[in-house]
Amino acid sequence: MLSCKGFGATSAQSPLAPISFSRRSPGPRDIAVDILYCGVCHTDLHQARNEWNGSRYPLVPGHEIVGRVTAAGSDVTRFKPGQIAAVGVIIDSCRKCDSCLAGEECYCIEGPTDTYNAVDRVDGSITQGGYSNNYVVDERFAHTVPENLSLPGVAPLLCAGITTYSPLRHWKVGPGMKVGIIGLGGLGHMALKFAHSFGAHVVQFTTSPRKREDAMRLGADEVVVSTDAAAMQAHAKSFDFILDAVSANHSLDPYLALLKRDRTMTLVGLPEQPPQFSVFSLITKRASVAGSMIGGMIETQEMLDYCGQHNITADVEVIPMQKINEAFERLLRQDVKYRFVIDMSSLG
Amino acid sequence: MLSCKGFGATSAQSPLAPISFSRRSPGPRDIAVDILYCGVCHTDLHQARNEWNGSRYPLVPGHEIVGRVTAAGSDVTRFKPGQIAAVGVIIDSCRKCDSCLAGEECYCIEGPTDTYNAVDRVDGSITQGGYSNNYVVDERFAHTVPENLSLPGVAPLLCAGITTYSPLRHWKVGPGMKVGIIGLGGLGHMALKFAHSFGAHVVQFTTSPRKREDAMRLGADEVVVSTDAAAMQAHAKSFDFILDAVSANHSLDPYLALLKRDRTMTLVGLPEQPPQFSVFSLITKRASVAGSMIGGMIETQEMLDYCGQHNITADVEVIPMQKINEAFERLLRQDVKYRFVIDMSSLG
Numbered sequence: 140m141l142s143c144k145g146f147g148a149t150s151a152q153s154p155l156a157p158i159s160f161s162r163r164s165p166g167p168r169d170i171a172v173d174i175l176y177c178g179v180c181h182t183d184l185h186q187a188r189n190e191w192n193g194s195r196y197p198l199v200p201g202h203e204i205v206g207r208v209t210a211a212g213s214d215v216t217r218f219k220p221g222q223i224a225a226v227g228v229i230i231d232s233c234r235k236c237d238s239c240l241a242g243e244e245c246y247c248i249e250g251p252t253d254t255y256n257a258v259d260r261v262d263g264s265i266t267q268g269g270y271s272n273n274y275v276v277d278e279r280f281a282h283t284v285p286e287n288l289s290l291p292g293v294a295p296l297l298c299a300g301i302t303t304y305s306p307l308r309h310w311k312v313g314p315g316m317k318v319g320i321i322g323l324g325g326l327g328h329m330a331l332k333f334a335h336s337f338g339a340h341v342v343q344f345t346t347s348p349r350k351r352e353d354a355m356r357l358g359a360d361e362v363v364v365s366t367d368a369a370a371m372q373a374h375a376k377s378f379d380f381i382l383d384a385v386s387a388n389h390s391l392d393p394y395l396a397l398l399k400r401d402r403t404m405t406l407v408g409l410p411e412q413p414p415q416f417s418v419f420s421l422i423t424k425r426a427s428v429a430g431s432m433i434g435g436m437i438e439t440q441e442m443l444d445y446c447g448q449h450n451i452t453a454d455v456e457v458i459p460m461q462k463i464n465e466a467f468e469r470l471l472r473q474d475v476k477y478r479f480v481i482d483m484s485s486l487g
Numbered sequence: 488m489l490s491c492k493g494f495g496a497t498s499a500q501s502p503l504a505p506i507s508f509s510r511r512s513p514g515p516r517d518i519a520v521d522i523l524y525c526g527v528c529h530t531d532l533h534q535a536r537n538e539w540n541g542s543r544y545p546l547v548p549g550h551e552i553v554g555r556v557t558a559a560g561s562d563v564t565r566f567k568p569g570q571i572a573a574v575g576v577i578i579d580s581c582r583k584c585d586s587c588l589a590g591e592e593c594y595c596i597e598g599p600t601d602t603y604n605a606v607d608r609v610d611g612s613i614t615q616g617g618y619s620n621n622y623v624v625d626e627r628f629a630h631t632v633p634e635n636l637s638l639p640g641v642a643p644l645l646c647a648g649i650t651t652y653s654p655l656r657h658w659k660v661g662p663g664m665k666v667g668i669i670g671l672g673g674l675g676h677m678a679l680k681f682a683h684s685f686g687a688h689v690v691q692f693t694t695s696p697r698k699r700e701d702a703m704r705l706g707a708d709e710v711v712v713s714t715d716a717a718a719m720q721a722h723a724k725s726f727d728f729i730l731d732a733v734s735a736n737h738s739l740d741p742y743l744a745l746l747k748r749d750r751t752m753t754l755v756g757l758p759e760q761p762p763q764f765s766v767f768s769l770i771t772k773r774a775s776v777a778g779s780m781i782g783g784m785i786e787t788q789e790m791l792d793y794c795g796q797h798n799i800t801a802d803v804e805v806i807p808m809q810k811i812n813e814a815f816e817r818l819l820r821q822d823v824k825y826r827f828v829i830d831m832s833s834l835g
Binding site: 237238243246248309376399400403406407408409410413414415416417418419420421422423424425426427428429430431432 | 777778
């Protein structure tokens with residue numbers, strides 16, 4: 140076993156606090172990494188506080204991991220000690236269902252193995268996340284990182300990045316398309332960067348007029364304050380695709396009204412309440428409401444390579460591990476531009 | 488003006504009763520038809536009782552119309568007096584937007600003109616429907632009827648038929664696909680006939696075990712009683728497409744669980760409550776919930792011709808006009824197999 144230290148929750152009510160635990164020793168196909176940076180995803184907060192139920196304690200969150208390889212098993216081909224590696228939201232899957240064979244491991248028919256709070260397919264232990272000093276993972280679920288990218292800004296690519304890159308690719312966002320991004324937070328700001336980079340005309344929707352300037356800087360061609368009914372109406376029936384990256388409860392109807400016929404609005408945020416819209420919003424234009432999560436392993440590597448080629452990283456605020464509880468509170472107030480990333484050297 | 492008689496509502500509370508009214512005289516591009524049969528759609532009941540608001544009284548319902556041409560304007564090319572013609576849910580549109588130019592007049596960006604309770608684009612009058620002795624319509628929004636088909640069974644094709652034919656075609660239902668139809672009513676029984684005819688493996692979902700035999704007769708390969716959790720579970724993640732033709736409130740989650748990755752469930756029913764489902768049902772398989780309404784004019788004609796070639800009509804119970812209020816009550820109890828059709832000769 141590998142001894143580890145990190146920050147974890149011991150119950151839904153307890154703040155994150157220093158914790159010692161162990162991981163399985165690396166096998167022949169595994170790499171071990173010393174974690175350098177770990178992004179702070181809203182999911183971490185949901186899971187630490189058992190807001191989706193099913194949390195198992197002690198629980199160490201974190202699934203936006205960048206680290207340095209310290210050991211590589213005998214069958215490992217893509218990594219060597221000393222190299223930088225990245226680990227995202229899932230670390231295993233059945234590997235034999237249609238989705239896995241199609242490279243869509245996140246949609247594994249048996250369910251993928253989450254990076255934390257899941258049963259490890261190898262040894263049956265409960266996986267613990269990246270708010271810690273190390274990680275052990277099959278190389279098939281690890282990624283190489285382009286050398287030109289700043290590592291703190293890379294960490295959020297593993298969840299916020301791929302969660303927005305994947306649907307924008309799947310729905311073929313590119314030149315000649317008018318694309319809406321709803322919400323300018325951790326996910327939204329990555330969606331904006333990617334959609335702009337893919338050559339679409341990008342409209343950023345936000346409830347905060349104060350975010351206008353930032354949205355333009357991040358790549359928006361237009362910014363619409365969604366509470367401005369006239370501004371919304373001016374875009375009626377004009378969008379080719381809309382990505383909804385909002386995790387607060389909201390009606391989809393005002394946005395469905397902006398789609399052209401036969402277009403899709405895809406949800407990647409996870410509000411507490413179920414999606415709310417009228418069936419008429421769909422049937423009057425043969426519209427679709429879809430959902431999408433992260434991406435497969437090949438696509439995640441493709442995204443990281445794309446980011447290297449186009450110099451794309453997340454906008455981050457680096458914090459020490461000891462400030463995680465404060466960061467959770469600021470996250471709830473949307474007081475972050477646009478992702479907290481833990482500098483794991485602070486663990487000491 | 489053309490004088491007309493029919494059955495209409497004078498308020499949301501009043502039953503349908505005999506009524507006299509007038510229509511515009513046929514213009515050069517119009518045909519006039521003596522109505523032979525008119526189907527009874529649930530929309531007729533909603534509109535007669537102002538359940539969607541916006542009903543204008545007096546209101547004559549009916550948008551599943553089959554009749555005999557009595558006059559054809561000088562510019563009419565497809566119809567001659569004496570011929571059978573059919574009219575469906577819409578009778579005009581802007582004719583110049585992307586949707587209209589694509590032959591998708593039902594998705595007209597300005598909104599199509601409904602067959603009743605709409606402002607006529609020609610003379611500004613309020614359109615009145617097919618629970619009456621005649622109709623006047625631009626030939627572009629009328630259809631020819633294959634001679635081999637029984638006319639009472641043709642009438643429901645103009646709404647229930649095209650509403651199910653169109654999405655099954657749009658989502659390319661055919662051989663090698665496993666397709667679910669939810670609900671075995673006016674829409675559902677047509678969806679079942681079409682999906683079977685298109686060569687798919689069709690599973691009929693119903694809450695009524697007593698409908699099993701009928702569903703098999705109508706073309707189902709399997710019937711699943713949706714309240715049987717084990718029977719539902721046996722079909723998990725196995726469907727290529729699901730058409731939801733239910734107009735009662737229900738959760739979509741049990742059906743979304745049955746879709747394969749990257750597949751669509753399309754809503755054509757109009758329950759009172761908005762669609763209910765968890766966002767996790769979508770994101771865990773990149774699923775879509777879509778909506779669809781009737782079809783364009785070219786597709787409606789294609790559907791009628793297809794029905795002629797494959798001898799497909801609706802299963803109907805023919806009633807005299809005077810029984811319409813009783814039929815409405817039976818409709819609410821789902822006591823009809825599977826569509827009421829009014830024999831308009833009963834008007835006298």
